[in-house]
Amino acid sequence: MSGSQERPLRADAARNRARLLDAATEVFTTRGVDVPTEEIARAAGVGVGTLFRHFPTKEALLAAVMVRRLEAIAADTAELAAGADPAGAFFDCFRLVVDRSAGKNEFTQALAAAGVDVHASLQESTTAIRDRLAGLLAGAQRAGAVRADLGLPELLALLVGTGTTMEQLRDDRAARERIYEVVFDGLRPH
Amino acid sequence: MSGSQERPLRADAARNRARLLDAATEVFTTRGVDVPTEEIARAAGVGVGTLFRHFPTKEALLAAVMVRRLEAIAADTAELAAGADPAGAFFDCFRLVVDRSAGKNEFTQALAAAGVDVHASLQESTTAIRDRLAGLLAGAQRAGAVRADLGLPELLALLVGTGTTMEQLRDDRAARERIYEVVFDGLRPH
DNA sequence: GTACAATCGGACTGGCGACTCCGCTTCGAA
């Protein structure tokens, strides 16, 4: 979806587009998905007209923000996965995905509610992460660090759920750490 | 909040109120919190006017539905908690709360977004559950079935998060069972 | 059976928010 039509954006247009994405990320994350588009435009220092020229609907903006975050996560997991120890890489990536996904859940929900086919518009970027996680899971299982009966769907669900758990404990780092202990302990073969 | 003013409702009014609660529970659960109030009124077979006489705002209706569900859960945990085995009671209640909380998370979120002080309007009913869970947790820990460093906040967060996890696996009973194994394994002292 | 208070229903209102439109501004190629 990203590389189909290429006409180099005018300098100011490119700058505004970037500002909009930054502002949207910030506003959506801190104040939720229901903020009026006008607020995002204001935060970016542009008019609503500009916002809607760059992103034809609010959902398109939301999707663009999502894609960006997902790509960032994918890139970071790539680094971690390069390490030698498969078990460590798996658990480190688990943490990374959970930590970086704060609020992402609400986004997906909002997108889905708007009738956007989430799996279509985000597929490219989710697939990257999914594949990486599948590889990490397999590696960790081969190394005997994770119970063998766990599939990728369960892992993905667990990542989302753990994200929610962590959001409840936003301001208690020690408690969050205990949750990781519980989950990781549960993931290991008994 | 429930026993302050008592004037016996006229028969039809009581019936409509009950219908509204049933319809709202059904509609909110299956189609989300964003459905127009009119849909709920129609599902209940009454006009919107009637809906708003019984529940002054949409959020009030939402809160009423929540209270009802919470009370039902509280009642059921009471039964389970009466058993002799503290460890079994704890894990059974964990399952029960997770299974019965499907969709509840979104409700709370919607309430909070509307500026309702969730802890005020639902306090009475949440406190019952919270207290029960605290008791069960303490019992299970005393019996050595649950790691001792876990507090009530972590348990509550974990319940919410596990609910989210389960929602991702809605149609795969075996996978859900595996998640329970993971979480319960993690909860036990290693 | 009657009367009246309680309740009903749904047309209507007000406000909000996504999106459009178009006159004005800015970019950048020549």
Added chain:
DNA sequence: TTCGAAGCGGAGTCGCCAGTCCGATTGTAC
């Protein structure tokens, strides 16, 4: 420097939905 095209901004449109109002209906006390 010039000029056409690309882009900007924000007032205005439109549809939707929570919540109101009041004439019609129904329950119930006597």
